[in-house]
Amino acid sequence: MAAEQSEKKPTSWLRFSSPRNFYPLAGKMIPWFMGLAIVLVLAGLYMTFFVVPPDYQQGNSYRIMYIHVPAAWMSMLIYLLMAFYAGLYFVLNVKLADMMAGSLAITGAIFTFIALWTGAMWGKPTWGTWWVWDARLTSELLLLFLYLGYISLRAAIDDPNRAAKASGLLALVGVVNVPIIYFSVKWWNTLHQGASITTNKTSMATEMFITLMIMVFAFWMYTIAVVLMRVRNEIIERERDTNWLVEELGKEK
């Protein structure tokens, strides 16, 4: 349906929402984003290990923050972005929006997992335990459950249209609940006076901030590259019977 719409009005920006136009465009963009991601990650890691000074309280162990914090930010932003694409799917009825949402979910879940894993690794030298039930880690854990629910629902429904609509609705329900869950967990945590991992924010030096930003950009570039790759795979699977795809795949060889 999306393809027909865009063929009728080729001047509209919606033409990029047709798999036929999107597939080659994404193919051209992926190497650039992936290349940028690799360069930025290398630069960020160099800064992390050789440029920024050790923390005056936590020593070197705090350096994992440069992965933990950007991953945690990404995990939350990607959930919002996923819900945005789910909403877009309902408004415009464009299948590509649903493919974007589905692809983002997997990357989001991976970043959530990385944030949890690095949080645990940071917690061990800092608090002496792998896991503390602090507000951030707990919210992050619940976010992982939300991602897993979304991914499982998509996987459990065979019909792609029903999967798109059902998971889209779940994403919208989830995004309404995320602030409520976050607020409740924070409130629960203050009541039980749990520990929290933070670094001394006032002492954040310029090079620390720059390193953090480099890592955030690196993660964004990586996200865009892998999401485009996943959407392309999804297009191949769904449009495998169409002529244009066969031609397109022929060109790539």
Next chain:
Amino acid sequence: MLQILDLECVRGDLLLFSGLNFALESGELLHVKGANGSGKTTLLRTVCGLSHPESGKVLWQGESIWKQGESYRDELTYIGHLNGVKDELTVLENLRIATMLSGEQHSEDQLIDALVKIGLGERIDLPAKMLSQGQRRRVSLARLLLTKSTLWILDEPYTALDVSVIATLQQVIAQHLQCGGMVLLTTHQDVDIEGVVKQLTLSA
């Protein structure tokens, strides 16, 4: 008037039919034929508004059924493969609740009368779990004797019915057409009904 314009339906990734057009006027019946898997049920469910088409329009009195919503559903009676009959309820309770669900109020006498006509007169107080497949089908078809809706969409209404009940049902349908109603039905049997009977064959 019911109009179908350039309708295309898919199931999963499979194209069932495309470019389907037809119109149904007052007093007409459309018999949808086709092999198993040709999309008869999907077509009926799409016309009801249960399923969304891949593209195309379904118009009722010139307006899209998606925009009308409740006012279209008020004019519609759909009987699908499933009977909507609850095992735990008696025959009479089943019919009463089914008619109330479709927004109609009928007196006890009218309900019993309908059940008698469709041959369930002696079983009105029996729990539905004691009924045979054909008898359950009759409970759900009894709604047709009571409803005031204009458009009837019937998916294999004759399934599991014996000859005498089929004759009764065909009379009821003929009467509905005479009063200006419309019927859209699928069946593998021949439709022997007086009135304007159109045919549509879906090829897989």
Next chain:
Amino acid sequence: MFSVINLMVRRDILLAMRRPQDVMTSLFFFIIVVSLFPLGVSPEMEILRTIGPGVIWVAALLATMLSLGRLFSADHQDGTLEQMILSPQPLALMVLSKCVAHWLLTGIPLVILTPLLGLLLGLAGDEIQTLTLTLLLGTPVLILIGSIGAALTLGVRGGGVLLSLLILPLFVPVLIFGTGAVSSMNAGMGVEAHFSLLGAFLVLSLLLTPWASAAALKISME
């Protein structure tokens, strides 16, 4: 509007009365889960009293979740759900009525049993009172939120486990404020905030979830 609510609530209660084992199962489940904790954790009354409110809340949450699988499944299997969607009455209203009936059938019995289970776990009188009130306010929220998950997983393979994965994270705020009320009371900080928040959750979910569930049902029936 009220006639359709009346019809659906009475129909669902009548159906449950004719098949009472469904309601009883989730009630027994609730009791059994709670009575496993003294065996699994410790029979010390001090420990049980500390974890008691949380145990009862988690058990109520699981019992509700298990019963939610039945909310729409029977109507889905026998075709009544199609008729509900095609009815000229608003579907959201019918969903709301089904949730009300479900709460009367499974939520209220849990609330009634709570004082008894509270005694088993050594809770004091005022603790039991607060806990019971939080469950009275919280169980309808669980059912309303859960109805969305029940509608989304209708007819999906592995639906029961999937349902729990979808809705348990969404139950967290209710759980936190439900159990928080008792600890807050014991800490001498008052329970008004908790009850207002649970009340706010209830109002919000009454207003929003029936629409979401109705949309989910239509998606599942396509």
